Amino acid sequence: MSDTVPRPTLEAVAARAGVSRATVSRVVNGGDGVREPLVERVRQAVEELGYVPNQAARSLVTKRHDAVAVVIAEPETRVFADPFFALQLRGISKELTAHDNQLVLLLTEGRDDHTRVARYLAGGHVDGALVFSLHVDDPLPELIQGAGVPTVFGGRPGWGDGTRDVVYVDSDNRGGARAAVRHLVGLGRTRVAHITGPLDQTSAADRLQGYRDVMGDADPRLVVESDFTPGGGERAMRELLDRCPEVDAVFAANDLTASGVLRVLRERGRRVPEDVAVVGFDDMVPVAEQSDPPLTTVRQDIEEMGRIMTRLLLRSLDRRNTGGAAPDPVRPAPSGEVLPTTLVRRASA
């Protein structure tokens, strides 16, 4: 255990800088109303002594911890296996760092740990939370609301009637899916299949809805449920070829699923796109560009989603902190922000 060296105090900094305790405190908390030469002397003393302000004391003044939690409602292993989360975290990390806020990622092994996460959120360790990857029957949103922490959700939450006062950022999953399927139909394909994501997530349900907007629900053999993973994509594609060998196009619910689909088609000797055209979703660049053949897909700006969520949260925390602006009587606060998606054509369709 690193021995706990006594921490330099505010008093020690004041003595070293030759100023009052109050001046040090003001500088440490932002420097308002302190003359520049004094600020400089205090900063130097802070540096020389290696003084770390006590956040608990500091937050008594500012009522802020300058820390935001990120909660991904998936087991820790999936968080690191799926580049989707890395991209979202990249956007969040950049945005929080730009505002000198600490990113606090709360990892779990599974749903049994969600009560503990809520306890941490309720404990006054963060100013707000960004919450991802919720499944319809997940108790986490209730727990988080119980914890009383301002929250922005990633993806449209699937519970209730949608009128609850939640803020979320989402991509246009349904519109993107329609564009993908219309593209396949435009290529003259008549047996267009869809391999879905987990249908208890709104992103997967919305993409299925977009597929149905174009295809109706004529041939139920052409829709196979899967789980957003390459292995799941392989299994679903095998099942699809067994059920309906004449399939000539596949819209896969994400790029990882599409990578599994391409592997099975290669293994079965079907040419892409000549025999079967394939479209993915996400435009996860290393996956989509390096796949064989390179993948036509629906692009969503995952990193930007993370940034926008963060901005919405920080803005709302600022409003709270400045006493809270009166609610605008004309326009209610928007409950969701939906980012556009675009079809990116490569070789697979």
Add this chain to the structure above:
Amino acid sequence: MSDTVPRPTLEAVAARAGVSRATVSRVVNGGDGVREPLVERVRQAVEELGYVPNQAARSLVTKRHDAVAVVIAEPETRVFADPFFALQLRGISKELTAHDNQLVLLLTEGRDDHTRVARYLAGGHVDGALVFSLHVDDPLPELIQGAGVPTVFGGRPGWGDGTRDVVYVDSDNRGGARAAVRHLVGLGRTRVAHITGPLDQTSAADRLQGYRDVMGDADPRLVVESDFTPGGGERAMRELLDRCPEVDAVFAANDLTASGVLRVLRERGRRVPEDVAVVGFDDMVPVAEQSDPPLTTVRQDIEEMGRIMTRLLLRSLDRRNTGGAAPDPVRPAPSGEVLPTTLVRRASA
């Protein structure tokens, strides 16, 4: 913003369970001295009301937050690109979850953010910290000691004279490197090169030392410094082939580096292992097994390292909490635990 529903209070739970406030408090904080039927009634009321104990109040009693920070002194992008960290986090996450402790991963964009990390650690949000991937001149250890948080380091810290009272868990990097190089020499190779990691990290410096234990420092052209990444491995291998085309074996400082080495050898038409034998380090299973040819490497148990670090930290926190056992007068507390490494033979050497 999710509207902050009023949080159910301790009083509400007491009323629902028909017991006193004090009884609820005792049950919530571990249930000591409360009869089982009462415990049951309180638990039921807690569940029905969705009561989340106030961690701040709770920790006034237990002096614990049941939360441990993990700090990786690398930019967020590297944390997600290098499977090494995912494996370590897996071990930590499993162990913390088994003890109902929350894993709090503090991500940063770079060194400029380390002061903020130290501020968060000093703010009383976690009981202790696990700290990884320190570079020799990194100010983070000082900052963390200033924050006064019990800490276990991953990897032998490179600063000072090594006698400072720090606890760390490491792998036998030097012994593993010796085994790798002896294996290459045993195959009859005479031009055995080493592509190192970043030499401001002890793991890389120790592996170089192990190489020198066997090879001496006869031919300085055979040692090329690199950075533990596939791209770095490619660049270093090109340089090595330019400097010393007659090279017949490469010990790469980790498996990711080795993957870059194999790519360049293939590109240059050198057969592995016939023309050049290659050994890696880590035994990062998907990388090492799926490389072409499968990689001979030095195995370290990365996940187990994470687990052991966590156990050491939790044990030390328990000692603190129970008032601290008197220090053993005969045997001082060990400052480091070093795990064995083993050579795993596959096709590349």
